[in-house]
Amino acid sequence: MDKMEALKRQIRQLQLDSLSELRFIDIGLNLADSMFRGVYRSKQSHPDDLKAVVERAHRVGVDGAMLTGGNLEESVEAHNLAIQFSDFAYFSTAGLHPTRSNEFVDGYTTQLEQFISDNRYRGAVRGKRVVAVGECGLDWDRLHFADKPKQIEAFAAQLQLAQRLDMPMFLHSRNCHSDLVKVIKSTCGIKLPRGCVHSFTGTVQEMHELVKMGLYIGLNGCSLKTEESIQVAKAVPLDRLMIETDAPWCGVSSTHAMHEHIDTLDDFFKLNPPLKKEKWSEEAPVKGRNEPGYLPLIAHLIACAKELPLHIVANAAHMNTNSLFEL
Numbered sequence: 001m002d003k004m005e006a007l008k009r010q011i012r013q014l015q016l017d018s019l020s021e022l023r024f025i026d027i028g029l030n031l032a033d034s035m036f037r038g039v040y041r042s043k044q045s046h047p048d049d050l051k052a053v054v055e056r057a058h059r060v061g062v063d064g065a066m067l068t069g070g071n072l073e074e075s076v077e078a079h080n081l082a083i084q085f086s087d088f089a090y091f092s093t094a095g096l097h098p099t100r101s102n103e104f105v106d107g108y109t110t111q112l113e114q115f116i117s118d119n120r121y122r123g124a125v126r127g128k129r130v131v132a133v134g135e136c137g138l139d140w141d142r143l144h145f146a147d148k149p150k151q152i153e154a155f156a157a158q159l160q161l162a163q164r165l166d167m168p169m170f171l172h173s174r175n176c177h178s179d180l181v182k183v184i185k186s187t188c189g190i191k192l193p194r195g196c197v198h199s200f201t202g203t204v205q206e207m208h209e210l211v212k213m214g215l216y217i218g219l220n221g222c223s224l225k226t227e228e229s230i231q232v233a234k235a236v237p238l239d240r241l242m243i244e245t246d247a248p249w250c251g252v253s254s255t256h257a258m259h260e261h262i263d264t265l266d267d268f269f270k271l272n273p274p275l276k277k278e279k280w281s282e283e284a285p286v287k288g289r290n291e292p293g294y295l296p297l298i299a300h301l302i303a304c305a306k307e308l309p310l311h312i313v314a315n316a317a318h319m320n321t322n323s324l325f326e327l
Helices: 003-020 050-059 072-084 098-103 108-119 148-165 177-188 204-212 227-235 259-264 292-306 310-325
Strands: 024-029 062-067 090-094 130-139 169-174 195-197 216-219 241-243
Touching: 024 241, 024 292, 024 310, 050 062, 050 292, 062 072, 062 292, 072 090, 072 108, 090 108, 098 130, 098 148, 108 130, 108 148, 130 148, 130 177, 130 195, 148 169, 148 177, 169 177, 177 204, 204 216, 204 227, 227 292, 241 292, 241 310, 259 292, 292 310
Parallel strands: 024 062, 062 090, 090 130, 130 169, 169 195, 195 216, 216 241
Antiparallel strands: none
């Protein structure tokens, strides 16, 4: 081996050492979804590979995640999974998704509050992993699931719950920005909630208004689809940024505005090429199913949009997440 080749190897090893120190927390992971058990549309398409998915993410630096559910029952399931993978620093949220607001009946808030109080994460106590109220908010794109008055009723109740418990919130907002802000302010008054608006797909102006309210912004593949959304990614202040996959949904594809940057992700973070369900392997992702191991790619694309080194974006998001959710 000549001196130049030896020098190249030394430089690469230094790069790998630096990359291996980066840590990522996926703030929005739907790990309870049946796809991670190999079930798609009620059909078993391949073996349960939940553990393989978690371990694959861990190998590329995803050292934590927040697991979400759509209602109380799913929040319990997410919490059980967070306990199962507590060695990987997995936590959970508990709340009622806006599209499930028709489930909000008398006594629902009481049950939710009891579950959160019984399972709230407070440091090293094992078996208690709930760190936020949610996923909750408003969704005007899917009013066929629940109308506006019902969504507002359920959201306001959860805002009040978060205030009583003094807990951060995991927020959902789809095509409803002005109403979301109005409900938050009218319900909470001057004591605005702490929290993160996850899977953000709004405008730069809307993002700035949320940040001014003290909220964080969560970005994933759905947040990086268009040229307009890239401008949002550029504009999100580093001290208000969080990253997520929203897996098994919101994957990044060749149709996304930043697709040309996908291949520039360092090989250290690249997973094996995805395979179709019919050719499933425990060593590879499933084509069309997003997973937490792609979180470094999200951070990389945001870094490209901001024209910053990956470690700056990764470290900022990691610090913000630990700070807000007290992990």
